[in-house]
Amino acid sequence: MMADFIAWVLVVVIAAYACGGGTDYGAGFWDLLAGGAERGKRPRWLIDHAMAPVWEVNNVWLIFVFVIMWTGFPTMFQAVFEAMWLPLALAAVGLVLRGAGFALRKPSRRLAQRRLYGAAFAIASLVTPFFLGAALGGIASGRVEVGTTASAHAWANPTSVITGLLVIAASAFLGAVYLCSDARRFGEDRLVDYFRLRALLAFAAIVVLALIALPVTHDDARYVWEGLTRGLGLLMVVLAAVCGLATALLLVRRSYGWTRYTSAASVALTVGAWGFAQRPYVLPTTLTVADAAGAAHTLRWLAFVTVVAVVLVGPALVLLYRLDTLGRLEPLTDADTQASGASETDG
Amino acid sequence: MLGSVTYLADTPPQLLPARELMAFTLGSHILLVPFGVALPFITLLMHYRGLRRNDAVALKLARRWSAVMAVQFAIGVVTGTVLSFELGLLWPGMLGRWGDVFGLGFGVEAWAFFLEAVLIAVYLYGWRRLKPWTHFWLGAPLPLAALLGAFGIIAANSWMNTPQGFGLDAQGEPTDVDVRQAIFTPMFGPQYWHFAVAMFMTAGYVVAGVYAVGWLRGRRDRYHRLGFTVPFTVAAILTPIQFMIGDATARAVFHKQPIKFAAMEIVWKTDTHVPEYLFGRLNSDGTISGGIKIPQLDSILAGFKPSTKVTGLTSVPASDRPTAVQATIAHWAFDIMVTVGSLLILLALWYGWCWLRRRDLPHSKWFFRSAAVAGAACLVTVECGWITTEVGRQPWIVYNRMRVSEAVTDTGAGALWAMLGLVMAVYLMVFAAFLAIILKMRTRWRIADETPTAGGAGDPEADTPYGPRAEHGPAPTGASPRGGPDRHGDGAP
Numbered sequence: 001m002m003a004d005f006i007a008w009v010l011v012v013v014i015a016a017y018a019c020g021g022g023t024d025y026g027a028g029f030w031d032l033l034a035g036g037a038e039r040g041k042r043p044r045w046l047i048d049h050a051m052a053p054v055w056e057v058n059n060v061w062l063i064f065v066f067v068i069m070w071t072g073f074p075t076m077f078q079a080v081f082e083a084m085w086l087p088l089a090l091a092a093v094g095l096v097l098r099g100a101g102f103a104l105r106k107p108s109r110r111l112a113q114r115r116l117y118g119a120a121f122a123i124a125s126l127v128t129p130f131f132l133g134a135a136l137g138g139i140a141s142g143r144v145e146v147g148t149t150a151s152a153h154a155w156a157n158p159t160s161v162i163t164g165l166l167v168i169a170a171s172a173f174l175g176a177v178y179l180c181s182d183a184r185r186f187g188e189d190r191l192v193d194y195f196r197l198r199a200l201l202a203f204a205a206i207v208v209l210a211l212i213a214l215p216v217t218h219d220d221a222r223y224v225w226e227g228l229t230r231g232l233g234l235l236m237v238v239l240a241a242v243c244g245l246a247t248a249l250l251l252v253r254r255s256y257g258w259t260r261y262t263s264a265a266s267v268a269l270t271v272g273a274w275g276f277a278q279r280p281y282v283l284p285t286t287l288t289v290a291d292a293a294g295a296a297h298t299l300r301w302l303a304f305v306t307v308v309a310v311v312l313v314g315p316a317l318v319l320l321y322r323l324d325t326l327g328r329l330e331p332l333t334d335a336d337t338q339a340s341g342a343s344e345t346d347g
Numbered sequence: 348m349l350g351s352v353t354y355l356a357d358t359p360p361q362l363l364p365a366r367e368l369m370a371f372t373l374g375s376h377i378l379l380v381p382f383g384v385a386l387p388f389i390t391l392l393m394h395y396r397g398l399r400r401n402d403a404v405a406l407k408l409a410r411r412w413s414a415v416m417a418v419q420f421a422i423g424v425v426t427g428t429v430l431s432f433e434l435g436l437l438w439p440g441m442l443g444r445w446g447d448v449f450g451l452g453f454g455v456e457a458w459a460f461f462l463e464a465v466l467i468a469v470y471l472y473g474w475r476r477l478k479p480w481t482h483f484w485l486g487a488p489l490p491l492a493a494l495l496g497a498f499g500i501i502a503a504n505s506w507m508n509t510p511q512g513f514g515l516d517a518q519g520e521p522t523d524v525d526v527r528q529a530i531f532t533p534m535f536g537p538q539y540w541h542f543a544v545a546m547f548m549t550a551g552y553v554v555a556g557v558y559a560v561g562w563l564r565g566r567r568d569r570y571h572r573l574g575f576t577v578p579f580t581v582a583a584i585l586t587p588i589q590f591m592i593g594d595a596t597a598r599a600v601f602h603k604q605p606i607k608f609a610a611m612e613i614v615w616k617t618d619t620h621v622p623e624y625l626f627g628r629l630n631s632d633g634t635i636s637g638g639i640k641i642p643q644l645d646s647i648l649a650g651f652k653p654s655t656k657v658t659g660l661t662s663v664p665a666s667d668r669p670t671a672v673q674a675t676i677a678h679w680a681f682d683i684m685v686t687v688g689s690l691l692i693l694l695a696l697w698y699g700w701c702w703l704r705r706r707d708l709p710h711s712k713w714f715f716r717s718a719a720v721a722g723a724a725c726l727v728t729v730e731c732g733w734i735t736t737e738v739g740r741q742p743w744i745v746y747n748r749m750r751v752s753e754a755v756t757d758t759g760a761g762a763l764w765a766m767l768g769l770v771m772a773v774y775l776m777v778f779a780a781f782l783a784i785i786l787k788m789r790t791r792w793r794i795a796d797e798t799p800t801a802g803g804a805g806d807p808e809a810d811t812p813y814g815p816r817a818e819h820g821p822a823p824t825g826a827s828p829r830g831g832p833d834r835h836g837d838g839a840p
Contacts, residue, residue: 053472056424056464060457066431067457070442071450078443081435085758089766092432093773096425100777103421107414107784117780150758294447295513295524301451309458316465319485329472336474337411337788338795 002300003293006072007282009306011275013068015268017061019174021129022167022267024058026175027051028098028125029168030198031118037111043179044118046191048106050182053329055102057320059095071302073292075146076282084138085150087131094128097121106331129171130164131155137163140274141221145286159221162213169209170267173202177247177263181256185327196251199263203248223284227277236273240266358752364763365437365755368770370737372433375774376426377733378726383423384497384543385550386416387467387489389578394486396577398479404570408577410474411792412554415785417471422781424464426774437763440754441744448513448521448529449506456499463492494543501542505534508736509603510745533603537596541732544589549729551582552691553722557789559715570796576708579718582725583695590692593685600739601649604746605658606667607739610674611681612645616659621645626682631671633661669741680734687728694721 027047034040034047069077081088101121105114137160138144144154154160176199183191217225227233243266250259278284282292293299323329390412397405431453434442442450469477470486477485506512512529513521558575601608608614614621615633623645627638646655660668669677694717701709708714744751756763 053468056421057461057468059424059428060461060464063428063431063457063460066435067450067453070434070446071454072447074443074446074450077435077446078439081439082757085436085756085762088432089436092429092436093766093769095428095432096770096773096777099421099425099428100780103418103425104777104780104784107418107788108780109787113780294450295522297524298447298451298526301526302454305451305454305458309461313458313461313465316462316469320465320469323469323473323477328476329469330475331417331472332410332414332474334791337414337792338407 002296002303003072003289006068006293006299006302007289008275009303010065010068010072011271013061013064015271017058017065018167018170018267018271019264020054020058020061022171023174023178023264024051024055024171025125025129025168026171026173026202027179028102028122028175029172030175030179030195032122032126037115042188042191043194046179046183046186046188049186049331050179051102052106052331053324054320055099057317059099062095068302072294072299073282073289074294076287076292079144079146079148079283079287080135080139083144083148083150083154084135086152087135087138087155091128091131091135094124094131098124098128126168129167133164133167134160136167137161137221139283140224140278141217142223142284142286144283146283157220158216162209162216166206166209166213169202169205170270173199173206174263174267176202177251177259180251181260181325184256185325192256196254199251199259200248203244203251206244223281224274224277227279228273231276233273233277236269236276240269240273243269359755360760361758361763362752362755364760364767366751368763368767369433369437371767371771372426372429372774373733374730375778376423376430377729379419379423379426381546381549381553381726381729382416382419383463384493384546385490386412386419386554387470387486387493388547389550389554389581390416391483391486391489392581393573393577394483398483404573408570408574411788413471413474414788416467418781418784420464420467420471422777425777427460429770436758437756438744438754439756441749444749444754445510445521445745448524449503449510451526452499452502452506452530454499455502456496459492459495459499463489463496466492497543497546498539501539502530502532502535504736505532505538506530507745508532508538508607508740509534510748534599537592537599538736541589541592541596544585544592545725545729545732548582548585548589548691549722549725551578551580551585552718552725555579555582556719556722559718561793563712563715563719566793572708575718579698582721583698586688586691586695590688593688597681598649601657604740606660606663606669607677607736608649609658609660609662610669610677610739611735612657613674613678614645614657614659615661617656617662618659619646619654619656621649621655621657623648624678626679629671629675629678666742667747669739673738673741677735677739680731680738684728684731684735687724687731690717691721691724694718 027050031040031044031047034043066077069080097120101117101119101124105117105121108114108117134155138155138157140163141157141159143157143160148154176195180192180195180199183189183195228237243262247259247262247266250256250262280288280290282289320329390409393405393412394409396402397407397409466486466489470482470489473482473485506529509532510529511532512525512527514523516522555575555578558571559579561571562575597608597611600611612621613624613627613629613635615629615635620643622643623641624635625639625641627640628636630636643653646653646657649655649657660674668674694714697709697714701707740746742750742752744754
């Protein structure tokens, strides 16, 4: 019972990371495709300013995923990290390059340096979610068991590849939808259209990938495939599709008020659908939630810590997103810190 | 030496690279931790002073420290995330077996860190458009969140030193977990306070050191005076406190982890009237080369009288204790830490004496020279403290319960060495770039301060501390609050 609750907390946190981190990776994806220094100036400016206050918070979700895994389901954590060694190690390197590249690009002023840091940020934004998605796909297709040793088979397989690509497409979609709203907030009308087009393209890519995924995963990830096509799993998939379609429709009609919520809901519901489809397993079809669960006493405390944290962190998080969307958060400029060279055009 | 070679022979080949990788990444990350934990506090202190006394110089300092914090915190986030990956990538055996016993500390840390990340984002990006006091009070819980985060990490680490709060079933798997016992282990209290105070001291001395250098180069304005005094005072007050906590911590190690204490003090045989060695090297036959020997002192330090019995390394089999080389490393790390700590006490006393007598900073150049290196010395001390506790626990990852070699991943040594090379290259670049950017910021601020008419940076009085600026009046181009993309040349990737 408590183990099920913690398992659902894990799914919710993964969903939160998919939305928060996903938006972030998506912004990096569009940074990568923004073109040369001159052409990509405006979108990159927007990406920098929209992401800066929230990117660290968006990425902290991943740490919770790990903490809940090793505290709540230690055997599952061990099995996943042993089997998925390479993709997870590469994702970790990618996270460093991404975060450092983004953080260092803003304060550096020489074009060559900005190029280098920006490239690290943008390329890592593509690679990191792919490997995380590939690891997830390997788990969903039942390739991780307790005792599986690291091998390419675990993550270089049809389901892993398609999941990795879907994760990239979904984050590109989220990123574009959010940047659309941010462009409106910053009064950049041309960028609104720029990202609107990209959001619709990303949505099309998701649809195409999902259609390819259906036959590909049918035999490869049988258990989860069946869970997604019946019962509550199917219901969540349908709801996710409805939310995704609603986002696309709203974008087409240029009504942006709700797009952020509907797009995030579609991603979160997809993660939820995977959660339903994989029941009762944490590692289909060999390790159930009940078998993987850690000590009952610890799980109770983990639940307690989670509730306290939600009470503490929840309001702070709402405050941050609210201040951010109200445009109350701005980086310190050279004038604020009274740095020299504020008059010369940077870059 | 021979002993360590034969010992290494029966360990899996991936152990060494795994250990080096963990050591390298944690050793790098730990250099940023003092600033993640304590720089917000020091900045808030300066910020408070600026608001309370309407002090433009203090506000300028607080704003500049915020700008540094923004970059430093980001690098800390990514290097910290790597560590949580590595717990699984390098030591899956430890978390697979013990995760549900001691993992909860990380849970507390993760949520506390989340809170810190949220608040720091609001604080760093709130300077321009939030109301001054609202902004300050939104940042005020930051030090508490940081201390709570440290609580979680130290709870986990001290559990590894003195594991408890569980029983073992017939297969040797942990059962009957008692979370409260597992968090508040015997070493938790000493380790926590020792660590927390070290973080504030280090951040204080490092920040003050920056202004000490400026002072030595003749920049003796109020800006440098304030930038030096506030962080230095914080650190100087904590220094004698830390000395006492450190002493108590060493004694806690003596009681709770006698073998680690034996390694720290290179005690070979259990005995009374044990001498203290300052530095020196332990040979694998138990003899000690070099070092300064002080008769009786180790027993006196451990138990206040020469007849105190100190457990020696040989009280346990060679396979259950650190090797002679490891003991020497832990011993040197410990001695360097104690030496630096003692020197810092002298520095703090010097400062306190001048302050009490004349309400002024010491005039001596040697004081500022010492203050300038105190920050670097503190960072060395932080590394030493961590080396002492980790190397002194070898060969155990969980003291007396699990060996490091049992916890290590099955991944081949080749892959781990390759990963170590990659990570070292990436970290080297990231830290070099980070330093370069901080130094560049400093240079630009200094140039602006020296030439008040240069660029958009006028004298402090011309700028209102808060609120939108430059929308009226002479707008410094490229720095207007709502600067559009046309003015911000972000031409990259």
